[in-house]
Amino acid sequence: MIKLKQLFAGGLVLTFMSSVAQAEYGLNLPLGVTETSKQVYDLHMLILWICVVIGVIVFGAMIYSMIYHRKSRGAVASQFHESMAAEIIWTVIPFVILIVMAVPATKVLVEMHDTSEADMKIKVTGYQWKWRYEYIGEGVDFFSTLDAASNEARKLGSDIDPSTVENYLLNVDNPLVIPAGKKVGFLLTASDVIHSWWVPDFGWKKDAIPGFVNEAWVKVDEPGVYRGQCAELCGRDHGFMPIVVEVKSQADYETWLAEQKTGAAVAQVEVIKELDSAELNSKGKDIYNANCVACHQQNGQGVPGVFPAITGSTIATGDINQHIDMIMNGKAGTAMAAFKEQLNDVELAAVVTYQRNSLGNNVGDVVQPTAIAALR
Numbered sequence: 001m002i003k004l005k006q007l008f009a010g011g012l013v014l015t016f017m018s019s020v021a022q023a024e025y026g027l028n029l030p031l032g033v034t035e036t037s038k039q040v041y042d043l044h045m046l047i048l049w050i051c052v053v054i055g056v057i058v059f060g061a062m063i064y065s066m067i068y069h070r071k072s073r074g075a076v077a078s079q080f081h082e083s084m085a086a087e088i089i090w091t092v093i094p095f096v097i098l099i100v101m102a103v104p105a106t107k108v109l110v111e112m113h114d115t116s117e118a119d120m121k122i123k124v125t126g127y128q129w130k131w132r133y134e135y136i137g138e139g140v141d142f143f144s145t146l147d148a149a150s151n152e153a154r155k156l157g158s159d160i161d162p163s164t165v166e167n168y169l170l171n172v173d174n175p176l177v178i179p180a181g182k183k184v185g186f187l188l189t190a191s192d193v194i195h196s197w198w199v200p201d202f203g204w205k206k207d208a209i210p211g212f213v214n215e216a217w218v219k220v221d222e223p224g225v226y227r228g229q230c231a232e233l234c235g236r237d238h239g240f241m242p243i244v245v246e247v248k249s250q251a252d253y254e255t256w257l258a259e260q261k262t263g264a265a266v267a268q269v270e271v272i273k274e275l276d277s278a279e280l281n282s283k284g285k286d287i288y289n290a291n292c293v294a295c296h297q298q299n300g301q302g303v304p305g306v307f308p309a310i311t312g313s314t315i316a317t318g319d320i321n322q323h324i325d326m327i328m329n330g331k332a333g334t335a336m337a338a339f340k341e342q343l344n345d346v347e348l349a350a351v352v353t354y355q356r357n358s359l360g361n362n363v364g365d366v367v368q369p370t371a372i373a374a375l376r
Contacts, residue, residue, distance in 0.1 A: 320367065353365075
């Protein structure tokens, strides 16, 4: 019996000692970098230890009873029908415990959902399988997709060791950039299916639902890079749509914002510039690898019975206007998404040209950005 008590006491000591290092394990919530995430962590730990204490008392009483009041020791069960005092005690105590947990939980939830007085707002739209960020009132709008290195390494037969790729499957081509010390409001929705925007260090996640707008906010005081993922199963490439948020100082953020606006102006100039076949095909290959490979495969052969091939396709080798329409507007009732909003005029012209003159096709024609612009 003494050994049992020592074992039980030792287990409790180890449990409490391990709480200091608990945050190092993936089993626990991360402490996070926002005030909200820290409040969520503290709330989580409070309720965890309340549950631990209840568990110790309840199971301790059960174990004690089984050892000291077992039949082999001659214990005889008490016979009673009811007890008003017992009824009151085991009703009042759980009620008080629930109130003790509910008050701080409600306070944190109210603060988490208070999106008022945001310094800036960003619209986040989930697509299969990428994110779109629109800076409200700034004229900055871009898509964020899995970075090229991870995209290449994840393919079957790539012979690339994923461990050699930095931040494998957790890196993007265009990260979301926000300023430090500012309350940033998010408007979250989706274009196709339900997604969920989740950055663990921010202490919350929010569903992005087609036809519905959810709101959230974050305020990060220190510059840094924070990574997350889509947390809602959203189709074939659900595991390949990471989130990267780069928090910059106010000065660096303003510099970045100015660069984005300049880049948008340059893109508008490129639309009216005529590109040669080699340039279109080179750019089109990158666009294809980033947006089309998941379904139509690297070699353009598709997946028989699921995703049609590009190679020898009547669309990719037929009337060019039908080809452009298919890529721009998609095909209802199928997995073929509309890329009219996802790609700009240069990118659409490039990917159409690439599909018609690569992947086993050799139609010989090209599409210029001006032709795409005329169809919008």
